[in-house]
Amino acid sequence: MSRVHLSRLPGDRVLLTGDGTGGDEEVLALADLPAHVAAREAEGPRWVWDDTARWYPLLLAHGVRVGRCHDLRLGHHLLRRAPEVDHGLLDGPDRPLWDGLGPVVAGDPVLFSADATEHLRADAEDARQVAAVDASPASARLTLLLAAESAGALAAAEMTHAGVPWRVDVHQRILADLLGPRPPRGARPLLLERAADEVREILGSPALNPDSRPDLMTALRRAEVDVPDTRASTLGRVDHPVVEPLLRYKKLAHLFQTVGWAWSDEWVSAGRFRPVYQPAGSATGRWSSNGGGALSFPAVVRPAAVADDGWVLVAADVAQLEPRVLAGMSGDTALARAARGADLYQGMVDDGAVTSRQHAKLGLLGAMYGATSGESGRMVADLSRRYPRAFGLVEEAARVGERGQVVRTLLGRGCPALGGSWRDEPDAPPDDLTDLDRRRRAYGRFTRNFVVQGTGAEWALCWVADLRNRLWALGDDGPVEARPHLVFFLHDEVVVHAPAELADAVVAAVRDAADGAARLLFRDLPIDFPLSVSVVRSYAEAGKDAGRDAGENATPVGEQRA
DNA sequence: CAGATCCGCGCC
DNA sequence: AGGGCGCGGATCTG
Numbered sequence A: 001m002s003r004v005h006l007s008r009l010p011g012d013r014v015l016l017t018g019d020g021t022g023g024d025e026e027v028l029a030l031a032d033l034p035a036h037v038a039a040r041e042a043e044g045p046r047w048v049w050d051d052t053a054r055w056y057p058l059l060l061a062h063g064v065r066v067g068r069c070h071d072l073r074l075g076h077h078l079l080r081r082a083p084e085v086d087h088g089l090l091d092g093p094d095r096p097l098w099d100g101l102g103p104v105v106a107g108d109p110v111l112f113s114a115d116a117t118e119h120l121r122a123d124a125e126d127a128r129q130v131a132a133v134d135a136s137p138a139s140a141r142l143t144l145l146l147a148a149e150s151a152g153a154l155a156a157a158e159m160t161h162a163g164v165p166w167r168v169d170v171h172q173r174i175l176a177d178l179l180g181p182r183p184p185r186g187a188r189p190l191l192l193e194r195a196a197d198e199v200r201e202i203l204g205s206p207a208l209n210p211d212s213r214p215d216l217m218t219a220l221r222r223a224e225v226d227v228p229d230t231r232a233s234t235l236g237r238v239d240h241p242v243v244e245p246l247l248r249y250k251k252l253a254h255l256f257q258t259v260g261w262a263w264s265d266e267w268v269s270a271g272r273f274r275p276v277y278q279p280a281g282s283a284t285g286r287w288s289s290n291g292g293g294a295l296s297f298p299a300v301v302r303p304a305a306v307a308d309d310g311w312v313l314v315a316a317d318v319a320q321l322e323p324r325v326l327a328g329m330s331g332d333t334a335l336a337r338a339a340r341g342a343d344l345y346q347g348m349v350d351d352g353a354v355t356s357r358q359h360a361k362l363g364l365l366g367a368m369y370g371a372t373s374g375e376s377g378r379m380v381a382d383l384s385r386r387y388p389r390a391f392g393l394v395e396e397a398a399r400v401g402e403r404g405q406v407v408r409t410l411l412g413r414g415c416p417a418l419g420g421s422w423r424d425e426p427d428a429p430p431d432d433l434t435d436l437d438r439r440r441r442a443y444g445r446f447t448r449n450f451v452v453q454g455t456g457a458e459w460a461l462c463w464v465a466d467l468r469n470r471l472w473a474l475g476d477d478g479p480v481e482a483r484p485h486l487v488f489f490l491h492d493e494v495v496v497h498a499p500a501e502l503a504d505a506v507v508a509a510v511r512d513a514a515d516g517a518a519r520l521l522f523r524d525l526p527i528d529f530p531l532s533v534s535v536v537r538s539y540a541e542a543g544k545d546a547g548r549d550a551g552e553n554a555t556p557v558g559e560q561r562a
Numbered sequence B: 001c002a003g004a005t006c007c008g009c010g011c012c
Numbered sequence C: 001a002g003g004g005c006g007c008g009g010a011t012c013t014g
Helices: A030-043 A052-061 A072-081 A095-100 A122-135 A139-162 A168-179 A190-203 A213-222 A243-259 A261-267 A299-304 A321-330 A333-338 A344-350 A357-369 A374-386 A388-402 A433-473 A500-521
Strands: A003-009 A013-017 A026-029 A046-049 A068-071 A276-278 A288-291 A311-318 A485-489 A493-499 A531-536
Touching (some): A026 A030, A030 A052, A072 A095, A122 A139, A139 A276, A139 A433, A168 A190, A168 A299, A190 A243, A311 A500, A321 A344, A321 A433, A333 A344, A344 A357, A357 A433, A374 A388
Antiparallel strands (some): A003 A013, A003 A026, A311 A493
16 A cells, blocks of 8 residues: 545545545555645644554654544444444445454554455545434534544554653663563563472472462462462461462562563663553443553552653542542532542542541442442442432443443443343353343443443543643644653543643643533533642652542642642 | 463553 | 453463
């Protein structure tokens, strides 16, 4: 593939396709594309293309930044599941291809593989999507959602391109301190092997491979350590000399395997950690990551994320995003009032709804996850009376799911239907009522959580999209390389790499973008989304523990509050 | 022997 | 009877 085709579409949009897949108003050599796009950006068009991950890395590699786009792949997947869309309007000869279109493989240097795209008619697909949105009673919301989704795709590609500033020397020092020198391929590092030896010694099993669960279970049983499984939390409750070295082994093994030297070799280049994001990679609309493990960026290696000289990292996260989203989408003014301060759970205590912060948290998380028993279940019952609209919303979502029906997010993303992975256990006899019941309840828990997690993802998407634009506008009088830019995004937190002198402006932009996202989603009900923002040299210094929607710690240290 | 699945862990 | 992910190694399956 060496040529690309461009066509004007209504509404300042420009369709960009590969050979024979769409318009042919203008035909360019692929090599000329970046310069052409750069020149045309001045008009502020919305680029329409099959997949941002297919086109944008090439442009970024040539220093070309795009302001807006419409990602047809993401749009298609979104619309085909949106309950408020007439799905027949998406039908066409190439529909099955769009249905089955997966994301471009990360790091694939081949920009266009003809077999994957030659039968995709991007022009026709775009027309179908426009028609489907226009015909929907939710067209305004869906338009917003599609724009946010596409903006997220741009941000994702830009973050991979920019990368998290990464000090390999710091990372390797951490590894060496904890594991010992880098071992030859296939071997365990010294300190890991030493922990294994201690375990073998204490259990009297000289040939034990601690990575093998059956072997380990056998050895433990022989030493009369009686555990049902080998997970750390289970072992931690046992009083036996093997526990300490075994837990140490498991911790070090995990570090070695997930963010050790091999990880560095693969995902760090030129002083940047470049995870690959997959926007809307999860069913709820949250992003996933199919490379580099961006979703589990272990705290132990975060000290290696260090800003360049003269630069800083601005790290921001939202406290209790999902409970706040629940308050907003349900229009629960009492919960919204409790959410006015920096700590929603404390707000509930101050409201007199509950006697302790811990109870508030248990009750809210329990409601969002579908807890039915224990202390959490009891708190759900209590709080339902106090916040009937918020708790009623998730209850209703659960009931809809248990009936086998789909639910949607605030902006209109639909959940996957019951069936597929929810029902395809061939072993289960069809007349097994308890099993069927169990699965419907599981689906109900999913739909219950979907409405909140999915709307939370929409809030975060709007936040990132708005922030992206604000950052670009900052320092637009200087060279591109000197502008602050997003380098990391994870559900409810962002990290911006910024010239130190712009730190204050970036902090303001992060907060303004959060306010913008809240207004966009919950215009009728003003609801606070307080951020913890840290301006730091290293990511490890960021205030990471200011209370989270589903997290654990709750001791804010040294970060500024809204 | 390759590919799918499970487990246990990390993150939100 | 608590939601969503990715990842690596071990183990299972065809």
